Amino acid sequence: MSLQILIDEAKLPAQNNDTWVLPVLDGGVRREWLVDGFDLALWFKEAIGRYPAHTKGDRDTWDDLKANWPQVEKRFYQELEKQVELGTTITVDGARISALEWERVRMLPAEELPPLTESQREAARKMKISDEEYSRNFLASERGRTALLAEAERLARFLSAQLKQLGSKAVVKSIALSTIEQKFEVELVDEGTRIPVRIREEIVGDFFEGGSSEAEARIIRILETAIKYRNRVVQ
Amino acid sequence: MRISGRETLVSLQLDETGKKVLSDAGVEPERALAAFIIDEDERGLWMRIERTGAGYWLLIRWPWVLAVEIPAPRSKRTGIN
Numbered sequence: 001m002s003l004q005i006l007i008d009e010a011k012l013p014a015q016n017n018d019t020w021v022l023p024v025l026d027g028g029v030r031r032e033w034l035v036d037g038f039d040l041a042l043w044f045k046e047a048i049g050r051y052p053a054h055t056k057g058d059r060d061t062w063d064d065l066k067a068n069w070p071q072v073e074k075r076f077y078q079e080l081e082k083q084v085e086l087g088t089t090i091t092v093d094g095a096r097i098s099a100l101e102w103e104r105v106r107m108l109p110a111e112e113l114p115p116l117t118e119s120q121r122e123a124a125r126k127m128k129i130s131d132e133e134y135s136r137n138f139l140a141s142e143r144g145r146t147a148l149l150a151e152a153e154r155l156a157r158f159l160s161a162q163l164k165q166l167g168s169k170a171v172v173k174s175i176a177l178s179t180i181e182q183k184f185e186v187e188l189v190d191e192g193t194r195i196p197v198r199i200r201e202e203i204v205g206d207f208f209e210g211g212s213s214e215a216e217a218r219i220i221r222i223l224e225t226a227i228k229y230r231n232r233v234v235q
Numbered sequence: 236m237r238i239s240g241r242e243t244l245v246s247l248q249l250d251e252t253g254k255k256v257l258s259d260a261g262v263e264p265e266r267a268l269a270a271f272i273i274d275e276d277e278r279g280l281w282m283r284i285e286r287t288g289a290g291y292w293l294l295i296r297w298p299w300v301l302a303v304e305i306p307a308p309r310s311k312r313t314g315i316n
Binding site for chain 2: 017018019024026031032033034035036038039080083084086087088089090091092093094095099102103106127128129137141142145146149174
């Protein structure tokens with residue numbers, strides 16, 4: 001796999017989100033890699049033992065990232081290879097956190113907590129809690145989001161495998177989980193034709209967490225119906 | 236819409252009875268405005284409190300809750316286009 005991250009051409013997150021866009025060359029073809037700001041900071045910390053600078057905002061982080069790129073790039077390439085192999089864009093809207101995760105975060109030493117941005121400090125002041133308490137809550141939320149992202153990734157892999165078994169050439173282009181609607185919005189693409197599929201989160205949970213063969217069969221039936229319906233439209 | 240489990244911190248506006256219950260439970264009233272809601276049922280909201288280094292669950296009954304403010308959900312997006 002020939003991949004190159006063009007770190008000098010990174011696009012910083014827009015004001016209304018925390019998604020970095022890192023241009024990459026995949027076999028010479030230019031593509032855009034979407035990286036969540038929390039993940040970016042976490043990979044940086046895993047590589048060099050501290051969170052990236054963020055005193056003046058994302059530009060600070062970018063400068064720190066570029067200055068330390070030789071030390072951190074290996075960690076980024078590991079993630080990029082995983083994303084290219086998966087081939088699916090995943091969005092998780094909202095978070096869900098267990099009491100167990102909250103306890104884990106509560107036990108962490110203060111120096112392990114992510115530094116807050118100015119807007120987060122402002123939110124902490126508004127809620128009349130300390131920066132440390134806000135940081136613990138932020139970290140717990142992010143871990144909850146990461147767990148949901150992992151579930152969406154697993155769903156993408158399962159659906160891709162089922163599509164192959166069904167003899168379809170469709171690919172899983174994107175999966176978006178809305179924690180409020182409790183639904184996965186899946187977008188399949190078959191030879192340029194977009195096929196939207198909705199799957200209730202409850203069914204996916206019954207399959208992945210409960211091991212329910214009935215839930216597995218229902219997901220496959222939903223997929224089959226979507227593919228068949230699309231075929232009838234084309235005919 | 237369920238309140239618990241969506242985000243860790245919510246802001247609660249309680250009536251005077253609710254504030255007194257929290258005060259009696261050893262929770263400073265102004266801190267009670269920001270609460271970690273761990274569960275909810277027909278009786279009310281279960282919030283997590285800490286007292287003398289130990290964690291407890293405290294029930295805030297629905298009639299005492301005047302308003303709940305939940306942070307708008309943040310999106311996390313990954314993948315390659």
